[in-house]
Amino acid sequence: MIAVLALVLxxxxxxxxxxxxxxxxxxxxxTPTMFSNPVHQGDTPxxxxxxxxxxxxxxxxxxxxxxxxxxxxxxLVSWSPAGDALPNLPSWADTGRTWAPEIIALAPTRYLLYxxxxxxxxxxxxxxxxxxxxxxxxxxxxxxxxxxxxxHEGGAIDPSPYRxxxxxxxxxxxxxxxxxxxxxxxxxxxxxxxxLRLVGEPHHLLKQTKxxxxxxxxxxxxxxxxxxxxLFFAANTYDRSSYAEGYAVCDDPTGPxxxxxxxxxxxxxxxATGPGHASMIEYAGQTWLLYHAWQPGREGKADPxxxxxxxxxxxxxxxxxxxxxxxxxxxxxxxxxxxx
Numbered sequence: 001m002i003a004v005l006a007l008v009l010x011x012x013x014x015x016x017x018x019x020x021x022x023x024x025x026x027x028x029x030x031t032p033t034m035f036s037n038p039v040h041q042g043d044t045p046x047x048x049x050x051x052x053x054x055x056x057x058x059x060x061x062x063x064x065x066x067x068x069x070x071x072x073x074x075x076l077v078s079w080s081p082a083g084d085a086l087p088n089l090p091s092w093a094d095t096g097r098t099w100a101p102e103i104i105a106l107a108p109t110r111y112l113l114y115x116x117x118x119x120x121x122x123x124x125x126x127x128x129x130x131x132x133x134x135x136x137x138x139x140x141x142x143x144x145x146x147x148x149x150x151x152h153e154g155g156a157i158d159p160s161p162y163r164x165x166x167x168x169x170x171x172x173x174x175x176x177x178x179x180x181x182x183x184x185x186x187x188x189x190x191x192x193x194x195x196l197r198l199v200g201e202p203h204h205l206l207k208q209t210k211x212x213x214x215x216x217x218x219x220x221x222x223x224x225x226x227x228x229x230x231l232f233f234a235a236n237t238y239d240r241s242s243y244a245e246g247y248a249v250c251d252d253p254t255g256p257x258x259x260x261x262x263x264x265x266x267x268x269x270x271x272a273t274g275p276g277h278a279s280m281i282e283y284a285g286q287t288w289l290l291y292h293a294w295q296p297g298r299e300g301k302a303d304p305x306x307x308x309x310x311x312x313x314x315x316x317x318x319x320x321x322x323x324x325x326x327x328x329x330x331x332x333x334x335x336x337x338x339x340x
Contacts, residue, residue, distance in 0.1 A: 213246075
């Protein structure tokens with residue numbers, strides 16, 4: 001009997017992230033060594049997480065009356081609410097449209113939060129930055145105006161900070177062109193060492209040109225693997241099944257960047273609809289993708305909204321392979337056992 005159970009668990013662990021990409025519509029139960037998606041049942045749009053000590057700190061788009069809701073976890077699977085990371089918006093911003101926040105650690109007692117908010121003057125979405133001494137905040141933005149607010153391009157959303165291998169800081173974002181019937185560019189620009197100012201000139205990296213991208217690209221982030229710089233991004237309309245995740249390969253943070261021919265690498269299937277606006281993490285020698293997705297047939301519905309999903313990423317010939325969306329049991333992300 002024990003041998004049979006072991007074989008069943010082994011089959012699940014393999015199928016969970018490799019052989020069950022489409023997934024089963026059944027709802028398996030988590031175990032001490034296995035987990036299943038979604039890892040957070042509540043509305044968790046546009047997730048991004050960092051690890052400080054033994055704790056993961058995740059922020060996401062506003063809901064529940066909070067500007068920047070935060071979740072914490074010790075294992076990436078069980079998440080607990082941790083309050084509002086940005087309880088007070090600056091004087092230039094109105095509440096209700098605080099989107100796609102991301103955090104970067106610059107020092108043990110210095111953390112920066114970049115976020116999108118409604119600019120009171122223009123009425124457009126624009127980008128701000130806030131500072132805290134601890135990863136959970138509270139973050140404070142004392143700026144009299146947004147950090148980025150290109151009104152001629154429809155505003156700006158989805159900021160993503162990145163420290164490159166040479167130590168330089170960069171910020172990625174998307175101009176909100178689809179709000180005014182214009183192109184949506186993914187743009188990068190160098191940040192000052194303290195992360196508070198943009199320096200140099202902005203660089204347009206990529207816009208919507210492929211059929212799968214539909215009217216827009218958004219949610220960009222940089223990731224280096226084996227020395228190559230990858231630009232991941234979401235595309236198409238966020239509340240439809242056509243929403244998906246892809247990537248490009250860039251020469252450096254200023255471009256040029258070339259779309260991957262196999263895009264999209266994460267798309268709707270039988271268990272999840274509209275997966276995207278992802279962030280990537282490295283843990284225990286493995287790469288994982290955090291992203292949001294709708295329940296099939298409930299795209300655009302407030303309840304339960306865009307839930308939090310976690311799936312493995314492997315690298316095949318230097319190309320990322322996302323093993324998801326999957327709702328089957330798969331091995332939990334746990335640190336490797338120490339060598340004897």
